[in-house]
Amino acid sequence: MPKKKPRGKELTTEEKARNKAISGVxxxxxxxxxxxxxxxxxxxxxxxxxxxxSDKAMxxxxxLWNYHLKCR
Numbered sequence: 001m002p003k004k005k006p007r008g009k010e011l012t013t014e015e016k017a018r019n020k021a022i023s024g025v026x027x028x029x030x031x032x033x034x035x036x037x038x039x040x041x042x043x044x045x046x047x048x049x050x051x052x053x054s055d056k057a058m059x060x061x062x063x064l065w066n067y068h069l070k071c072r
Contacts, residue, residue: 002022035065
């Protein structure tokens with residue numbers, strides 16, 4: 001988690017650098033999650049009740065997204 005700025009004070013340069021590094025990683029992770037959700041199998045209501053089928057759907061979605069990124 002990034003460090004919040006205290007009231008009436010400033011963050012040190014080390015804390016600012018750490019916050020910037022955390023936010024850079026966070027943006028990339030959020031973009032990946034958004035890309036996986038674009039396939040809609042992970043966001044729509046899932047009605048199949050078989051055991052571990054939702055895990056397989058997530059694996060397929062992640063694999064397709066990785067393939068998409070590789071072929072760009």
